[in-house]
Amino acid sequence: MTFMNVANYLQIIDRSWRSCNGQTVSMFVSIRHDHAKYRNYYIENPENMVEKFLPAPVDELVIYHLKCLYAISMDDFLSAYQFQTGLVQAFTKILQAQKEENWSLPIMNVVCSDLRFIAQQAEKQRVGVSEKPGEFLEKAADSLMGCFRICAGDTRTDNRDTKRKGMLALVVKLCLIVIIKRQIMKILLGYIPNRKVLEKYNVLEFWDLVQAVCQGNLKWFDEIMEKHESFFIACGIYLIVDKLKIIAYRNLFKKVYLILSTHQIPVESLQTALEFLGQDVDLDETQCIVANLINEGKIKGYISHQHRKVVVSKQNPFPPLTST
Amino acid sequence: MDSLHSFIKGECMEMCPKDEITLRVKEKLVHTLEVDPNFDNNNKSEMYSKRMVKSFSRSAAGKSMQDPKQLRPTAVLLKTVHYLLKDVIINDRVPWNVTCDFITDRLRSVRQDMVVQSLPVVDCINILQPIVNFYAYASYRSCNESISNFDPVLHRRQFQECIKRLLCLYDECDHKKNCNKAYEEIQKSRPYYEALYVLLNLGNTDALSRAIRLRSQFKTKKLKLAVSASLALFENNFVRVCKILKQFSGLLLAVVCLHLPEIRKQTLKVMSVAYNSKNLIFPFSILKKLFLYENLGDVISDCTYYGLTSSEDGVYFIKLNFKEDELTKQPTHLDFVNEHLKTIEVPKLILDMQFIQ
Known part of the structure; x- marks a missing residue:
């Protein structure tokens, strides 16, 4: 069984890209969309084919995407992770170059959540003992932070077209939950998270929490719980924090x-x-x-x-x- | 498309469809509670029809569930629920376990009619609320019954099913922007049922997370108390759980007290480790006070049941003696709960908004 042929697929992307249709493009670069299930999209070296149909810079995205599908079809999530990272970084550059427009945000959401998914799979497939657990996830978070900075920095554009709209979906969900849960688990296991790590992900609320726990200062602990209650609830970590x-x-x-x-x-x-x-x-x-x-x-x-x-x-x- | 969006509308205006009355009278399948005690032998079908309620039967091959004549619309379903929970529940003609089985079965057929017709959300909520309360009441009242009269596992499963469906319906309401009076009424009773769910699943993280995530408008005093009790159990703070527990009233109190045997078992287990000593004893009187035992005999019986030895005044907590594999004891009636429930008439306890809000 095959989906539409690849040439057709590339033409649709070309048209949607030119007409600034972020929604459609996002579907066709997602590893969860239907096309990803069909063998005719598993191409080891798609460069020539893609460049024939697509102009820069979108060609780079599609090449990474097809390579990633190929790696997943070979059940090689470590390579898939590398390709998807390439895809996110290439996209980050494009996003930065697009001034005063935000139609490509749907693409960002899709490629970023795919990256997180692949990173999780890669965690499971790790082989070497030398790699630290959680390394893929942390690096994935780094890539997402790249997108986040661009969105957050887009302050001068008119509200309708600002990229700041993308911040919420992006970071709150992906970074915080992945990183913070790990940090709290670490505290529960008796490790104190590094202030720099917390600083890096802009979650210094946790530094106070860590201090309160270390000092056994329950009054302070209660105060922090009360102050950040809605934040902890929204992240789905209220009960884990309570365990501290x-x-x-x-x-x-x-x-x-x-x-x-x-x-x-x-x-x-x-x-x-x-x-x-x-x-x-x-x-x-x-x-x-x-x-x-x-x-x-x-x-x-x-x-x-x-x-x-x-x-x-x-x-x-x-x-x-x-x-x- | 039409067939997807339009549902069957019930046309049966009595609590029991005519066909079923005929069949059950013929086959002598009329329940004692459906017979008028002052009946007059000459007029048979009259004497039944007023009291007969559609019984539950599973959907099966060759049987249509979609005959409008066999289905009751919302108003009739509500009337049926009220009849069962106002009149039938207080009868003294048969033992409680018979009444309980009868009502459970008939309420189940109410739910079935409701589902088959895909009634509007508000209607479903109004039907389910009293049903959930009946399950709460019955789970306490029946907890002393022998297993042949009452199956707590089966009962609990249906209880969970109903209350979860109710909570899902509340969530559906959230997505609709309707603001009519019926919706407002529902918003008022919602915190009580949310609290009931937390207490039914005391210490359970899923139930707790749900309650914590609710919008602040629903976080009433009752719901907050329920959350704090559940959180205390989550933290294994058994002393505090029991302190909070006494502050509930009505059916919330009845339901939360069903957890006492499990709480006591966990407590004794933790204490066998923390108070581990061959020479020291822990006084029964303190256990009685803290964990709401009715008398010292019950404390001693629990300690012995879980393998702990005791002297005259107290128990020897020894880590290795505690038998964790023993099944948790069945919950029993408690005097202070019974006393409290006695002050309220049963139909009021289940149906009256005053006790719910």
């Missing part, structure tokens, strides 16, 4: 332990610390929080209810989070 709270508890209790320098910490002292930080908890609830930390191996020790004391291990009572 248990780490804040651990860090706070560790401080109390260090200050009192005893292996038998009165539950009352822990409760006082919590209350001081604006937490409305009684002794029973404090004990419940400690019980969870012990159960999860974040504190080594046991609770004696009769003495209302947490008896912690003489050795390493607060094991590093990376080991639990």
